[in-house]
Amino acid sequence: MRKKVMIIGAGIAGLSAGCYLQMNGYDTEIVELHNQPGGLCTSWKRKGYTIDGCIHWLMGSSPSDEFYSLWNELIDMKSIQFINHDVSMQFEDRTGNVIRFFSDVDRLEKELLEKAKQDKKMILSMTKAIRKLRTFKLPVSKAPETYTFLDFIRFFWDLIPYYGELNKWIRISASEYANNFQTPLLRKAIRGMFWPDMNMLFIILMMVWFDKKTAGYPIGGSLAFSRLFEKRYLELGGKIHYKSKVIKIITEKFTTIKDKATGILLDNEQSYSGDIIISAADGHYTLFEMLSEIYHTDQIKNYYSTYPMFSSYIQVSLGIQRTFDQEPHMASMALNSPIVIDPMTSVEDISLRIFNFDPTLADKGSTLITLMFTTYNHDYWNQLRQQDPDTYKKEKDRIANDIIDVLDKRYGNIRSQVEMIDVSTPATVIRYTNNYKGSYEGWVWTPQIGFKTMSKELPRLKNFYMIGQWVEPGGGLPPALLSGRNVCQLICMQDHKPFVVR
Ligand SMILES: Cc1cc2nc3c(=O)[nH]c(=O)nc-3n(C[C@H](O)[C@H](O)[C@H](O)COP(=O)(O)OP(=O)(O)OC[C@H]3O[C@@H](n4cnc5c(N)ncnc54)[C@H](O)[C@@H]3O)c2cc1C
Structure with missing residues (x-):
């Protein structure tokens, strides 16, 4: 009989695991809290613009890299047009010196x-x-x-x-x-x-x-990219339950020293049983909310108390009714005076992404520009949104206004050409992806971590695995894909089955 696998999270890691497990004779279902796939790998629409919220570059976008064939196992890479920029990034100081x-x-x-x-x-x-x-x-x-x-x-x-x-x-x-x-x-x-x-x-x-030239940007943006994985997963016979938040992993006694995972419970009290449970969701929520602390090892406690994490971020997106044909697609420039982002964060430089290379994100003659400001002050933004929505909105408007001022001085007459303003905050990231502290990529791959890897299994819990950016230091899309593929190989090995790709 085919084993049933319940996967938590329809980000790239969850979708990857789902696809490979379907190929290998497992019946899988994914439960996802949002109403669409992709997790952090996403885009959204505002006033005729598609705002991209993720991919700057995708490692393995050309056959010169070993990751290409892995992407190709799940999606048709030839169907995607990748843009490789001549200049990956440009830096400019206050006096106009530039390094490309x-x-x-x-x-x-x-x-x-x-x-x-x-x-x-x-x-x-x-x-x-x-x-x-x-x-x-x-x-x-x-x-x-x-x-x-x-x-x-x-x-x-x-x-x-x-x-x-x-x-x-x-x-x-x-x-x-x-x-x-x-x-x-x-x-x-x-x-x-x-x-x-x-x-x-x-x-x-x-x-x-x-x-x-194997770190390109996929024309169409990040959600379009994620949708390709959703499509493949559904074609392989998988099922996705959207708007379904898991709050608990159900376990029962297996031996005197080990339990086994047998199902998941949603916040609407619905439950699903499974022979195997995989969490491709946020690591902290999985370990510290969905599971009892009896499964935490000293090593896990050490990760969550000492390992540095990527912060959360504010993204300011502007739809501007003009073109920026001669401008670099990504430029960092020093400000004349700092911009305050929140009580803990101010910036002396801004980094612009000018999407003059993706015609699908805006109408002809218009351009999407995005700016990302990293901040560890996720609590401030979360609380402000919940407790004082008016000030939350005013603060978002203030930041956008400060940015428009800077761009106005730089490019001239921008303010009158801005036709769309969108500001997302750490509260947005947490609401839509549940990532710990609104982190945008999990653990930073520091020299201290070096070549050390994190285990996908918990020693005291059988039939349970964790995948995705919270067990792959450095995060990113290729490790998310690989994590889903690797867990399938591991499960196949434990079930004495050959791993196949079809
Ligand atoms: C602004 C930005 C730029 C980036 N740029 C790049 C880039 O250029 N290249 C690159 O390779 N990577 C980039 N990344 C990183 C990359 O997007 C992530 O590392 C990767 O998408 C993580 O995938 P994941 O599946 O592990 O996790 P996630 O994408 O976080 O997926 C987890 C999923 O689980 C769901 N979930 C969480 N909790 C629950 C629950 N309780 N119940 C049900 N579902 C739940 C979430 O909604 C989410 O869909 C970027 C990220 C950001 C935010």
């Missing part, structure tokens, strides 16, 4: 050497690593949980040529490395390219993927 991060490593090297002569040694060290790691392939085809002794030998053998670079860059954070640059703008750029506490290896790999 070209995707092509040769052009990047030339630009950095021109703009930051005194940092030659460090620049060449970075570009040497980019060139070396161009041929490095992440071992993604087989789940590490299913490795045999021989697989481990092969894994370490394949790593040998790259070990020096991998080991060097993973030990230092972006901000530690950046501190050694003499050129202030380059220092700021390396810190701001992704996340200051992230290890430098990730920043280098990012530049490798840009260079290989």
Whole structure:
């Protein structure tokens, strides 16, 4: 008889697990609190604009990367038009100095050497690593949980040529490395390219993927991308229950030292039973709300009390009735005076995404611009929304107004051309995705975490697995996909079945 698997969460991890398990002879159902798929990988509509809320770049967007074939197992990658930008990001200081991060490593090297002569040694060290790691392939085809002794030998053998670079860059954070640059703008750029506490290896790999043109943006945006996974999952026979919030994982005694998961309970008191339960939802809510503390290990408590998390964020989106053809798609610029975001957060730079490259998001002649401001002050925004909705709205309007002022000065006459304003806050992220503290990507992949992995299983609970960004430090869409694939391989191995892809 086919086993029944209940999956919590229709983000990319949950949909990925659902697809692979359906392919492998399991009957699966997904329960999702929102009314649509994708979780964080989403977009929304306002006044004729499609506001994108996620994908800046997708690792594995071209066949030159090993992730491409994994995406292709679930969706038809050829049906998506990916945009690879010549300049991945541009940084500008207050005096108008500009550093462009070209995707092509040769052009990047030339630009950095021109703009930051005194940092030659460090620049060449970075570009040497980019060139070396161009041929490095992440071992993604087989789940590490299913490795045999021989697989481990092969894994370490394949790593040998790259070990020096991998080991060097993973030990230092972006901000530690950046501190050694003499050129202030380059220092700021390396810190701001992704996340200051992230290890430098990730920043280098990012530049490798840009260079290989395998970190593109999918035309149509993030929700359209997520919908492809929903479609495939439904075609494979899966079922999704939207607007269904899980509040409890039902367990029963299995042995004297171990229980087993047998079902899930929703907030409307409906329950579903399953032979296997997978949570692809927020990690903290899963462990600390859906499950009893008897299942928490010291290691888990340690993660949630000491590991740094990506913060939450405010997203300001503007629909502007004009084009920005000559502007870079992504630019960070220093402000003349700081903008206050909330009582704990103010910013001295803004980072713009000008969607002049995706004609599907706005009518001809109009452009979507988005700005993201990270903040750890999720409690403030959550409480304000619940307790004082008027001030909540006023604060959102104030931030949007401050941004429009800046853009008005920069581009001239913007205010009269703004026809759509949308501001989402950490309260929005929490409401729609339930992510802990409104985090946008789970755990930061720090030098301290290094190559350590997190377990998908709990030692005291059988038939239960966790997947997605809360067990894959660094987060992101490729690890979400991989997490769903790997858990299926693990379950197949435990059921003595071969893992198949169809
Ligand atoms: C602004 C932004 C930009 C990003 N840019 C990129 C990028 O360029 N490239 C990239 O690779 N990644 C990017 N990411 C990160 C990426 O989107 C996430 O890491 C990834 O989508 C996480 O997928 P997931 O399935 O693990 O989790 P989620 O997307 O959080 O999915 C979890 C799902 O579980 C549901 N859920 C939660 N609790 C419950 C419950 N109790 N009951 C039922 N359902 C529940 C949620 O509603 C959600 O649908 C970005 C994220 C953001 C927010």
